[in-house]
Amino acid sequence: MTARRPVIAVDVDSPTPPSMQIFEQIRAAIERGELQADATLPTVRQLAGDLGVAPNTVSRAYADLKTEGWVIGEERRLTRVAPALPNAGKDMRRKLLAEAIDAFCSALKSRGYAPDEIAREMGRRLGPLEA
Helix, strand or coil: CCCCCCCCCCCCCCCCCHHHHHHHHHHHHHHHCCCCCCCECCCHHHHHHHHCCCHHHHHHHHHHHHHCCCEECCCCCCCEECCCCCCCCHHHHHHHHHHHHHHHHHHHHHCCCCHHHHHHHHHHHHCCCCC
């Protein structure tokens, strides 16, 4: 049985640039184990066509993933998930979580939601927190 590829989508209404959306979704898929070490990513042109974005947008996301150590590859060659992933210790996880929450809240605020509305709904969705 072959592993399913994670679904990557670009939200054109998001304040987050498309290249960053692609970067975050691929990084998250690697962290969740949906993309295993040495898994091949789609070519820049293929992913750009699938997402309806410019090839430079995907190229930027791939370059950022390479810079941070999530993927490996050379110019004009296949891009693969790195065999050894970057150290995602507590500080890194906390930083990534904070960035994701900031982006999420910013998107909701730009759509007219007030901070107290966001907080109340998040509280309902998360349910009681265990100590």
